[in-house]
Amino acid sequence: MAHQENYDWVKAFKEIKELVKGYRYNQKGLITMLKDAGIAVPYDENPEKIKVPLEQIDPFSFLSLINKHPLLGI
Numbered sequence: 187m188a189h190q191e192n193y194d195w196v197k198a199f200k201e202i203k204e205l206v207k208g209y210r211y212n213q214k215g216l217i218t219m220l221k222d223a224g225i226a227v228p229y230d231e232n233p234e235k236i237k238v239p240l241e242q243i244d245p246f247s248f249l250s251l252i253n254k255h256p257l258l259g260i
Contacts, residue, residue: 206248223252
């Protein structure tokens, strides 16, 4: 496994991990970061089934959206 350091994605995910740690209590900041990077952030749905802007995001969803982006996918 020592050879994994040679892959760009390993370094990228380590840097993303450090970045995301600083946003533990600032989920709206993570959402803003995605939007600023040009990543389409999905909408949430309220109890009345109306689409509303996303206000919460977990780290796995954050990484998933990065990976799905055609220009940013690692």
